[in-house]
Amino acid sequence: MIKNNHYPFVLQPLAYAYDALEPFIDTKTMHLHHDKHLVTYINNLNATLKEYPEYQNWTLEQLIYYSSLLPCSIRQTVINNAGGVYNHTLFFDSLSPNKSLHQRMPTGGLMRSIQLDYGTFDVFKAEFKKQALAVFGSGYTWLGASANGKTHIVNTANQDTILPDNLQPLMLIDVWEHAYYLKNYNVRADYIDAWFNVVDYSKADASFALIAPEFRH
Numbered sequence: 001m002i003k004n005n006h007y008p009f010v011l012q013p014l015a016y017a018y019d020a021l022e023p024f025i026d027t028k029t030m031h032l033h034h035d036k037h038l039v040t041y042i043n044n045l046n047a048t049l050k051e052y053p054e055y056q057n058w059t060l061e062q063l064i065y066y067s068s069l070l071p072c073s074i075r076q077t078v079i080n081n082a083g084g085v086y087n088h089t090l091f092f093d094s095l096s097p098n099k100s101l102h103q104r105m106p107t108g109g110l111m112r113s114i115q116l117d118y119g120t121f122d123v124f125k126a127e128f129k130k131q132a133l134a135v136f137g138s139g140y141t142w143l144g145a146s147a148n149g150k151t152h153i154v155n156t157a158n159q160d161t162i163l164p165d166n167l168q169p170l171m172l173i174d175v176w177e178h179a180y181y182l183k184n185y186n187v188r189a190d191y192i193d194a195w196f197n198v199v200d201y202s203k204a205d206a207s208f209a210l211i212a213p214e215f216r217h
């Protein structure tokens, strides 16, 4: 997901052009979100770890999952900024301008799991949107899976992740206002609807297959 997955963390370019998600997510938001917001989290995380060489070989996931082992002087700063890097990387990686139909809905094991848990894909989407609308303040709505392949829609605040919940992240929507305010102003529902047009489920399918290759076949 991120090439240099330890200190010093390095910004990776988007896999698509800044304007590739138009008209659903606007070019200016993509520039600011990737080149300013994500970069700030990367810089803050590197600055925090600079004086702590014993943690410089930890992966992003380890920094988040084992944050209770970090000195309390840097623990919350690492949680905030490692989470900011992790969440934004997953967010940008989960988007694609490709209009291929199979990328606009899950396939294989993930689709079967969603159908078992929600009945139909449309019911799942409605529930995901409902949860994304319910995030109070800044945070994310995730699709995650437990080790037995059950899917979970989970909301988190700030830059928290679902890794400490022992859930495999499959995809997430960023509902911080900086993710949509320039285009959608305060209307988060419009942004969520637009996001459904550019989320690429093939990435979620691949992540799901890693944890539950035989699940519910």
Ligand code: MN
Residues within 6 Å of the ligand: 033, 037, 088, 174, 176, 178, 179
């Ligand atoms: Mn963001």
